Amino acid sequence: xxxxxxxxxxxxxxxxxxxxxxxxxxxxxxxxxxxxxxxxxxxxxxxxxxxxxxxxxxxxxxxxxxxxxxxxxxxxxxxxxxxxxxxx
Amino acid sequence: xxxxxxxxxxxxxxxxxxxxxxxxxxxxxxxxxxxxxxxxxxxxxxxxxxxxxxxxxxxxxxxxxxxxxxxxxxxxxxxxxxxxxxxxxxxxxxxxxxxxxxxxxxxxxxxxxxxxxxxxxxxxxxxxxxxxxxxxxxxxxxxxxxxxxxxxxxxxxxxxxxxxxxxxxxxxxxxxxxxxxxxxxxxxxxxxxxxxxxxxxxxxxxxxxxxxxxxxxxxxxxxxxxxxxxxxxxxxxxxxxxxxxxxxxxxxxxxxxxxxxxxxxxxxxxxxxxxxxxxxxxxxxxxxxxxxxxxxxxxxxxxxxxxxxxxxxxxxxxxxxxxxxxxxxxxxxxxxxxxxxxxxxxxxxxxxxxxxxxxxxxxxxxxxxxxxxxxxxxx
Numbered sequence: 001x002x003x004x005x006x007x008x009x010x011x012x013x014x015x016x017x018x019x020x021x022x023x024x025x026x027x028x029x030x031x032x033x034x035x036x037x038x039x040x041x042x043x044x045x046x047x048x049x050x051x052x053x054x055x056x057x058x059x060x061x062x063x064x065x066x067x068x069x070x071x072x073x074x075x076x077x078x079x080x081x082x083x084x085x086x087x088x
Numbered sequence: 089x090x091x092x093x094x095x096x097x098x099x100x101x102x103x104x105x106x107x108x109x110x111x112x113x114x115x116x117x118x119x120x121x122x123x124x125x126x127x128x129x130x131x132x133x134x135x136x137x138x139x140x141x142x143x144x145x146x147x148x149x150x151x152x153x154x155x156x157x158x159x160x161x162x163x164x165x166x167x168x169x170x171x172x173x174x175x176x177x178x179x180x181x182x183x184x185x186x187x188x189x190x191x192x193x194x195x196x197x198x199x200x201x202x203x204x205x206x207x208x209x210x211x212x213x214x215x216x217x218x219x220x221x222x223x224x225x226x227x228x229x230x231x232x233x234x235x236x237x238x239x240x241x242x243x244x245x246x247x248x249x250x251x252x253x254x255x256x257x258x259x260x261x262x263x264x265x266x267x268x269x270x271x272x273x274x275x276x277x278x279x280x281x282x283x284x285x286x287x288x289x290x291x292x293x294x295x296x297x298x299x300x301x302x303x304x305x306x307x308x309x310x311x312x313x314x315x316x317x318x319x320x321x322x323x324x325x326x327x328x329x330x331x332x333x334x335x336x337x338x339x340x341x342x343x344x345x346x347x348x349x350x351x352x353x354x355x356x357x358x359x360x361x362x363x364x365x366x367x368x369x370x371x372x373x374x375x376x377x378x379x380x381x382x383x384x385x386x387x388x389x390x391x392x393x394x395x396x397x398x399x400x401x402x403x404x405x406x407x408x409x410x411x412x413x414x415x416x417x418x419x420x421x422x423x424x425x426x427x428x429x430x431x432x433x434x435x436x437x438x439x440x441x442x443x444x445x446x447x448x449x450x451x452x453x454x455x456x457x458x459x460x461x462x463x464x465x466x467x
Contacts, residue, residue, distance in 0.1 A: 032170065033197030034162035057156040061125070061163040068167045076170075 019081045020044045023073060027051075030076055031069075034058070041088075049073070049082040062087045090138040091334050092169060094124060094161060095348030096150040097366055100183075103206075104217045104287075105245070107279035109350035109364040110148040120349070120366055121157040123373035125164045127347050130378050132168040134345045134353060134360075140169040142334035143176045149204075151180035155192050162196050175200055175239070175333040182228035183220040190235035200239040200332075202272075203228050208262040209255050212248055217283070229266045241270035241332065246308060247301040248276055249294055256304045264315045269330035273308050274323050275301050302450055309446060322400045322452055339397045358384045387414055388463040396456040399435075404443035411440075414466060418442075421465050425458040 024044065028036035041052035053059040062069060062085075069085050098117055099110040143165065145158075177200040178193055185203075193201075205225045207213050213222060220228075232240050242263050246256050263271060278284050278295045287293035309319060317325040321339060324332065338344065338354075346353040350364035360380045363369050372379035385393070391414055398405035407418045419426060419440070426442070429435045434448035434455055448455055 029172075030170070032162075032166040032173075033195070034159065035166050037195045037197075038159070055156075055159055057159040058163045061160055061167075065164075065167050072167065072170055 019078055023049070023077045023081055026077060030072060035062070044082060047081075047083045049085045050088060051085065052088045059087050089141040089174075089337070090135045090342060091142045091144065091337050091344035092140045092165065093144050093146060093334075093344055093346040093351055094150075095346065095351040095362075096145060096147040096153055097349045098152060099147065099149045100152060100219050101217060102283065104215070104283035105276055105279070107282050107285075108148065111366050113366075114152070116366055116370070117153065117157060119370055121153070121160055123370045124161055124348050126373045126376070127378060128161070128164045128168050130373075130376070131345060131347065131353075134355065135169075135343055136355070138343060139171045140165075140345075141171065141174040142337065143173060144334040145178045145198075146202075147179055149181050149184070150178050151184035151189070158193075158196055173197065173199075177202055177332070177334055179204060180228075181218075181220060182224040185224075185228045185231045187231065187235060190231060190237065194235060194237070199237070200241070201232055201237055202241045202243060202332075203232070204243050205263070206243060206245045207248075207255075207259050209259060212255060212259075215248065216245070226262070226266070229268065239269055239330065241272055242266070242268045244271065244273045245276050246273055246304040247296050249296040249300075253300075253304060253307065257307065260308060260311050264311060270324070270326045270332060271312065271317065272324050275305065305450060309449075318402070320402045322449055336401075339401045340403070341394060341397065353380075357390075358382050386463060387466055388461055391416065391418075391466075392456075392460045395459050395461075396453070399442065399444050399456050399459075400452050402443065404438075404441040406441055408440040416461070416466060418459070418461065421461060422459050429455060429458065 024042050027039065027042050031039075035053075035058060038053055038055040038058045039051055040054050041050075043050050051062075053062060066085055070082065073082060095109070097110050097120065098114055099112055101112060102110070176198045178198045179202045181204045205228065206216060206218055208222050208225050210222045213220065213225075229240070229242070244259055244263055246259075248255070276296070278288050284293055288295060312319060312325040316327070318328060318331070319325050320331045320336070324335070326332070341354070341356070343355050344353060346360070346362065349362055349366050349369040351362045353360040360382050363379050369379055391410060394410065395405055405418075411417055419437070426435065426437070429448070430437065433445055434451065435442055435444055442459075444452055444455065
């Protein structure tokens, strides 16, 4: 059933949009409460994930560990959804 | 599942009984927090992929950390140890509690507080050199509840030398009246490198007699029992289903990673120890080195640790599980001491599980040592 759903998404070229939406809606579970409560906006544009962070220390840590964030997205949601992450 | 312990080695002032590692030099908080973040990354594989479901901030005094320090550490944990948490505990002193701090802790994902109350009596708090007052101790619980913390624990100390038990009775009465989900009570022990230890050596302080302390412990057990608490470990009592998950996992010998100066770690086979010195810890981590001393445990040491920790809990020692893992029939090998201790009313055996009786709980460590095995007991 899951495979059939993925095939359908591919056929209609909706796979990317679906995974982007999944990533945005999964952001709180993906990063946990500390970061989620300090996130005011998440969106994807041109394969870049933009995350508005309201806390300076959290933003700094995330910027320093950008590759870790991408690795986390790849392991939990899937590969190739985003190529870069920008913390605003 | 595994636990993550973060040691915050700072306090506003030194309590006269405390021999945990801490510094009152608060200027180095930021640099030690940076090192804690480095250590979290360097040791991300210590737990071999086991998910971290409990986090415990201990100290020292974690509640004196500035918000930005807690944010940094918790962000690092979220990145290097992702996953859902069952329990995130912060040790907090009553004088650090206020509505704003509590709201911040909650938004950080902290869902349990361990409140270092120790006593509700001002003369005793003063004698211990605690930074809070009795009034602040009582307010702390109200503030925590008002902020929506459903899980919190009260820490108390008994056994302060006094002419009678009245102050301890008042302390326990007050604690139970406040109806916490969890209560930890420890006897005052005089450690060498503390103010009380120093005073004792100079003859300026006399610790209470063992009998006096034992009477206070028995009172604790009776009152907690009457109030409907379950004693699930020698020093820990809880409402049903409110036992501390993180600490219970220590006693059940689940792996845990300890981060920060003086923190200990356990991976199931060996223990690791960080240095109890903030400068040594920071110096090593600034160079990207984890200053860990590893102690590999032999089979007999692992078994004896299981006996020691198991007997302290109401789950007891599962001798069947020991037999399966180590091919060791402890009920047979230690038949002599077990029979003697059973006859003395110190332990009982239910099926294949050994547990302490209430009488035995007063002498837990020495009873455990009678059942300890030697390496030659293992074939």
